[in-house]
Amino acid sequence: MTQIATQQLIDSAYIVAVVFFILAIKWLSSPVSARRGVLVGEIAAALAVGATLANPELSQYKWIIICLIIGAGIGIPLGMVHMTAVPQRTALSHAFGALSASMIGIAEYYVGVPNVTRFGMGEIGLEVIIGSLTFTGSLIAAGKLQEILPQRPIVYKGQNLVSLSVLGAAIVLAIALIVNPANSVLFPIMVIVSLLFGILLVTPIGGADMPTVISLLNSYAGFSAALLGFVLNSKVLVVAGALDGSSGFILSVIMCKAMNRSFTNVMFGAFGQVQTSTKAAEEARTVRSASAEEAAGILGAASKVAIVPGYGMAVAQAQHKVRELYDALTKRGVDVRFGIHPVAGRMPGHMNVLLAEADIPYDRLIEMDDMNSDLPQTDVALIIGANDVTNPAARSDQSSPIYGMPILDVDKARTVMVIKRSMNPGFAGIDNPLYYFDKTLMLFGDAKSFVADIVRELGGNSH
Amino acid sequence: MPQDFLSNLYVFILAGFVGFEIIKRVSPLLHTPLMSLTNALDAIVVVAAIIIAGRHETRLSTILGLIAIAASFSNMVGGFFITDRMLRMFKTGKQPKKS
Numbered sequence: 001m002t003q004i005a006t007q008q009l010i011d012s013a014y015i016v017a018v019v020f021f022i023l024a025i026k027w028l029s030s031p032v033s034a035r036r037g038v039l040v041g042e043i044a045a046a047l048a049v050g051a052t053l054a055n056p057e058l059s060q061y062k063w064i065i066i067c068l069i070i071g072a073g074i075g076i077p078l079g080m081v082h083m084t085a086v087p088q089r090t091a092l093s094h095a096f097g098a099l100s101a102s103m104i105g106i107a108e109y110y111v112g113v114p115n116v117t118r119f120g121m122g123e124i125g126l127e128v129i130i131g132s133l134t135f136t137g138s139l140i141a142a143g144k145l146q147e148i149l150p151q152r153p154i155v156y157k158g159q160n161l162v163s164l165s166v167l168g169a170a171i172v173l174a175i176a177l178i179v180n181p182a183n184s185v186l187f188p189i190m191v192i193v194s195l196l197f198g199i200l201l202v203t204p205i206g207g208a209d210m211p212t213v214i215s216l217l218n219s220y221a222g223f224s225a226a227l228l229g230f231v232l233n234s235k236v237l238v239v240a241g242a243l244d245g246s247s248g249f250i251l252s253v254i255m256c257k258a259m260n261r262s263f264t265n266v267m268f269g270a271f272g273q274v275q276t277s278t279k280a281a282e283e284a285r286t287v288r289s290a291s292a293e294e295a296a297g298i299l300g301a302a303s304k305v306a307i308v309p310g311y312g313m314a315v316a317q318a319q320h321k322v323r324e325l326y327d328a329l330t331k332r333g334v335d336v337r338f339g340i341h342p343v344a345g346r347m348p349g350h351m352n353v354l355l356a357e358a359d360i361p362y363d364r365l366i367e368m369d370d371m372n373s374d375l376p377q378t379d380v381a382l383i384i385g386a387n388d389v390t391n392p393a394a395r396s397d398q399s400s401p402i403y404g405m406p407i408l409d410v411d412k413a414r415t416v417m418v419i420k421r422s423m424n425p426g427f428a429g430i431d432n433p434l435y436y437f438d439k440t441l442m443l444f445g446d447a448k449s450f451v452a453d454i455v456r457e458l459g460g461n462s463h
Numbered sequence: 464m465p466q467d468f469l470s471n472l473y474v475f476i477l478a479g480f481v482g483f484e485i486i487k488r489v490s491p492l493l494h495t496p497l498m499s500l501t502n503a504l505d506a507i508v509v510v511a512a513i514i515i516a517g518r519h520e521t522r523l524s525t526i527l528g529l530i531a532i533a534a535s536f537s538n539m540v541g542g543f544f545i546t547d548r549m550l551r552m553f554k555t556g557k558q559p560k561k562s
Contacts, residue, residue, distance in 0.1 A: 014510075017507070021504050021507075022481055022485065024500060024504065025482070025485050025486060025489070025497070025500065025501065025504075026485045026488075028489045028490075028493050028496065028497055028500060029485070029488045029489055029490060030490060031490070031492065031493060031550065031553040034493060034496065034550045034553070035547060035550045035551070037500065038500065038543060038546050038547045038550060041500060041503060041504055041543060041546075042543050044504075045503070045504070045506070045507060045539055045543070048507055048510050049509060049510060049513070049539075051510075052509075052510040052513050052514065053513065055513075055514060055517070057514065057517065057518055058513070058514070058517030058518070059517060059518075059519060060517070060519065061517070063516065063525075063529055064513055064516055064517055064529070064532060067516070067529045067530075067532040067533045067536070068532060068533075068536050070533040070537075071509075071532060071533040071534070071535070071536025071537040071539070071540065072536060072537070072540045073537075074533065074537035074541070075536065075537035075538065075539065075540030075541030075542075075544065076540060076541065076544060077541075078537065078541040078545070079540065079541035079542070079543075079544030079545040079548065080544070080545075080548075081545070083549070083552075086495060086499075086545070086549075089541075089545065090495075090498055090499060090502070093499070093502045093537075093538045093541065093542060094502070096534040096535065096537055096538050097502060097505050097506060097508065097534070097535065097538050099530070099531070099534045100506075100508050100509070100512060100530075100531040100532075100534040100535035100538075101508055101531075103512070103527040103528070103530050103531040103534070104508065104511050104512055104515055104527065104528065104531050106527055107515050107523065107524035107527040107528055107531075108515070108524075110521060110523050110524060111515075111520045111521060111524045119465060119468065123468075214498070215498075218498055218501070218502070221502075221505060222501065222505055225505050225507075225508050226475055228508065228511060229471060229475075230468065230471045230472075230475075232511050233467045233471065234510075234511060235471065235474050236507055236510065237507065237508060237510075237511060238471050238474045238475050238478065239474060239475075239478040240504050240505050240507040240508075241475075241505060242474075242475050242478035242479045242482055243478060243481075243482040243486075243501060243504060243505075244501040244502065244504060244505035245479070245482075246479050246482035246483050246486060247482060247486045247497060247498070247501040248498075248501070250483065250486050250487065251494060251497075251498065254491075254494075340491075342491060347494075347495060347498065348491075348494035348495060348497075348498065349491060349492065349493060349494030349495035349496070349497070349498075350495060352491075352492050352493070352494070352495065352553075353495045353496070353549050353552065356549070356552040356553045356554070357549075357552050359552075359554065361554055361555050361556035362492055362553045362554065362555065363555050363556055364556065365492060367491055367492075
C-alpha cells in the first residue's frame with residue numbers, strides 16, 4: 001500500500017472514532033444505555049490507537065509499547081479505587097491529561113525551533129500555558145482531596161495580586177516568544193511560571209468548592225487537548241478536546257448555579273474565600289437532641305422519609321449502613337427517597353455513585369428540584385453529613401454568605417433529623433439555623449455508627 | 464498555517480456545539496461517570512504522543528512523547544475502566560441485587 005493510501009485509512013479510522021465519541025456521550029443520557037456508550041468509546045479508542053500504530057512514519061516500537069504498558073499499569077489500579085476516592089482519582093486524571101498535552105506541545109516547540117512561525121508559537125504558547133497550569137492545579141486539587149494537603153483554603157494578603165502577576169508573567173513571556181519564536185531561552189521559563197500559576201490558582205480553594213474546581217480543571221484539560229489539535233493540525237484531538245472541554249464547562253456552570261456563584265467568579269477562579277460567620281453571639285439558642293432509639297421510633301412510624309446525604313457521609317464511609325437503613329425502612333413499608341444536591345460531595349454526581357455503590361436503586365436518588373416539591377409532604381427529613389445545602393439561611397437571611405444558594409428545603413418536612421458529630425459549624429463555618437428549629441432533632445454521633453444504631457433499633461441486620 | 468487554523472476552528476466550533484447539546488442531556492445522576500468518560504475520550508491525545516515518540520526527531524521530543532504516552536494511556540485505560548465500574552453499580556429497584 002502506498003503511504004498516502006495508508007494515511008487516508010488512518011484518517012478514516014479517526015473519523016469513525018470521532019462519531020463513536022459523540023455516541024458514547026449521547027448514550028450517557030440514561031443509565032439504561034450508558035454502558036453501551038462506554039463500549040463504543042472503548043472501540044473508538046482502540047481503533048484510533050491501532051490506526052496510529054500503523055502509521056508508516058513510526059520506527060522502533062519497543063519504547064512505545066513499554067510506555068503503553070506502564071500507562072496501563074498506572075491506569076488499571078486507578079480505575080479500581082473506592083467510590084469515596086473517585087474525586088481525587090478524577091483530579092489526578094486531569095493532571096495526567098494536562099501533563100500529556102503539555103509534554104507534546106513542548107516537544108513540538110523544540111522540534112520546530114528555530115522554524116516555528118509566529119502563529120504556530122501563539123498556539124503552542126497558549127496550549128502549554130493552559131496544560132501546565134492544569135497539571136499543577138490538578139495535582140494540588142488531588143492532594144487536597146486525598147488530604148495530603150490541608151483541605152481548608154490557604155489564603156494570604158494580596159493573594160489575587162500575586163497570582164494574577166504570575167499569570168501575567170506567563171502571558172508576557174508567551175508574547176515575547178511570539179515576537180521572536182527562536183528565543184528558546186524564554187520557553188522553559190514560561191513553562192515554569194505556568195506551573196507555578198497552577199499551584200497558586202488552586203491552593204486558596206477549600207474542600208467545599210472542589211466540585212466547581214474539578215469541573216473547571218476538567219474543562220481546562222479538555223481545551224488544552226483541543227489546542228494541541230490546533231498545533232498538530234489533528235481533527236480528532238480538536239473534537240475530543242472540544243467535547244471534554246465543553247463537558248467540564250457545562251458542569252462548572254451547573255456547579256456555579258448550585259452554589260449561587262457568578263460566572264465571572266468561576267472563570268477567574270477567584271472563589272473559595274473563607275467566609276466567617278456573621279452570627280457568633282447566639283449561643284443561648286437551644287437544640288433538641290434524640291437517641292438512636294427515639295430516632296428509630298420516629299422513622300419507623302413515618303410513611304415518607306427523605307434522606308439528604310452530604311460529604312460527611314462519604315468521610316464516615318456510612319453509605320453501606322445507610323443502605324441497611326434504607327432496607328430496614330423499606331421492609332416496614334416506609335417510602336424512602338434520597339435528595340441529592342448538585343454540589344453535595346466533592347465532585348459533580350459524587351453522592352449518586354456512592355449510593356449506587358451501596359446498591360441503592362438509582363430511581364430512589366432524586367434531584368433537588370423534584371425533591372423540594374415533595375418535601376412538604378414528607379414526614380421525616382434525615383440529614384447525614386450535609387450542612388450548607390440544607391441551610392434555610394440561604395433563603396431568608398440576606399447577610400448570610402450563602403444567601404441565594406439553592407438548597408434542599410428540608411425544613412418543610414414535618415420532622416427534621418440531623419446526624420452530626422457536634423454543634424461545630426460545618427466546613428464553610430456558617431451557622432445553620434435549621435438546628436435550632438422546634439421540629440429539628442439533633443442526633444449527635446458518628447454517621448456510620450449512629451445509622452447502625454438506628455438500624456439495630458429497627459430490628460434490621462446491622463453487620 | 465492560518466488555513467489549517469481556520470479548518471480546525473471550524474471543527475472546534477461544531478464539536479463544541481454538538482458537545483453542548485448532548486452533554487446538556489446527560490442526567491445529573493451520571494455526572495461523575497460523565498467526567499470520567501470524557502476524560503478517557505480526551506486521552507486520545509495518546510495518538511499524538513505515539514507519533515511524537517515514534518518519529519525520533521530529537522532525543523528530547525522522544526522522551527517527552529514517551530512520558531505523554533504513559534500519562535494519557537493511563538487515563539484512557541483507567542477512565543474507561545472506572546466509568547464502566549460505576550455504571551454497573553446503577554441499578555433499578557426491580558432488578559435483583561448482585562453481590
